[in-house]
Amino acid sequence: MKLSTKTRYGTRLILDLARHHGDEPVTIGDISKRQDISVKYLEQIIRPLKKAELVASTRGPKGGHSLTRSPDKITLGEIVRVLQSSDVLAECVSEPEKCLRSSDCCVRIAWQEATKALYEKLNSITLTDLLTYEDRGVGFPEDCSSLGADKT
Amino acid sequence: MKLSTKTRYGTRLILDLARHHGDEPVTIGDISKRQDISVKYLEQIIRPLKKAELVASTRGPKGGHSLTRSPDKITLGEIVRVLQSSDVLAECVSEPEKCLRSSDCCVRIAWQEATKALYEKLNSITLTDLLTYEDRGVGFPEDCSSLGADKT
DNA sequence: TTTATTCTAGACAAAAATATTCTAGATTAT
DNA sequence: ATAATCTAGAATATTTTTGTCTAGAATAAA
Numbered sequence: 001m002k003l004s005t006k007t008r009y010g011t012r013l014i015l016d017l018a019r020h021h022g023d024e025p026v027t028i029g030d031i032s033k034r035q036d037i038s039v040k041y042l043e044q045i046i047r048p049l050k051k052a053e054l055v056a057s058t059r060g061p062k063g064g065h066s067l068t069r070s071p072d073k074i075t076l077g078e079i080v081r082v083l084q085s086s087d088v089l090a091e092c093v094s095e096p097e098k099c100l101r102s103s104d105c106c107v108r109i110a111w112q113e114a115t116k117a118l119y120e121k122l123n124s125i126t127l128t129d130l131l132t133y134e135d136r137g138v139g140f141p142e143d144c145s146s147l148g149a150d151k152t
Numbered sequence: 153m154k155l156s157t158k159t160r161y162g163t164r165l166i167l168d169l170a171r172h173h174g175d176e177p178v179t180i181g182d183i184s185k186r187q188d189i190s191v192k193y194l195e196q197i198i199r200p201l202k203k204a205e206l207v208a209s210t211r212g213p214k215g216g217h218s219l220t221r222s223p224d225k226i227t228l229g230e231i232v233r234v235l236q237s238s239d240v241l242a243e244c245v246s247e248p249e250k251c252l253r254s255s256d257c258c259v260r261i262a263w264q265e266a267t268k269a270l271y272e273k274l275n276s277i278t279l280t281d282l283l284t285y286e287d288r289g290v291g292f293p294e295d296c297s298s299l300g301a302d303k304t
Numbered sequence: 305t306t307t308a309t310t311c312t313a314g315a316c317a318a319a320a321a322t323a324t325t326c327t328a329g330a331t332t333a334t
Numbered sequence: 335a336t337a338a339t340c341t342a343g344a345a346t347a348t349t350t351t352t353g354t355c356t357a358g359a360a361t362a363a364a
Contacts, residue, residue: 193353
């Protein structure tokens, strides 16, 4: 159920671009230094982001990468969908035809609902939101301490 | 971001027990036939469920497994937390100390919020709910067709 | 008391997915 | 021209997940 490091690193990558939105394009080398992620890996991660047109690049000296939209128009949901190779909780959610039982499987519907709830939250968080929390020294509005809910 | 097959099979396992709640204990062999999952794998999956005291077992002939609580007192959230080896979206959510950046990482808070939203949904779905939907021939109350939300 | 049935525990092996690097270019400002 | 930068695909390494095997323990019933 973990997000891949590709997704997590990619989020940091794009957040780095967000911090420099409006400035000169940012090079992979710079991001690598700031985020402490290898150049080679970043090159790999940025490809799907370009393909999805979240990021645009220019080659040659003075080249680099930048966001195609302002940070308040990009959500975490979008980033996760682009980078996460399996972007639903179970294969049967996105491809019911691959499971023989899907037609009358009540569990499948539950995974679907849960996936939906997850994306509703992710879609509600923009890059700007993250930068704002960062400025405030972190600490989201809501309380996040109790994850396991009915554990108690 | 996918749930492991252990979690998915385990959910079917426990749902099978739920269908026979109140009857004689159910053997792994029976579940294996009905769910089409190997005996050996089921034996492995049922261990953590026993440890978490969701399932109780008796040995010997006429032995088998049964739920320790009624199906309306067991939620999907609980099952996922027990079976899913990584039960949060990112390691830093449950173990912030493992990440150097965690103290001022705004992304971590976002993954935490998203994990929370996911469990709120999972915790709200009981085994009884699933059986009910099954009886009705599936079809949850809400519409589940659009997952990718801001995709459109 | 023996036997067949059933669960239990841990180790092991195989397969799949993920993470990461490498090699060889292609562009382009200076 | 050349140095800086991005691009593409292949190749490798690592980790995680999936699944099986071996050996044993408990117990109901004959």
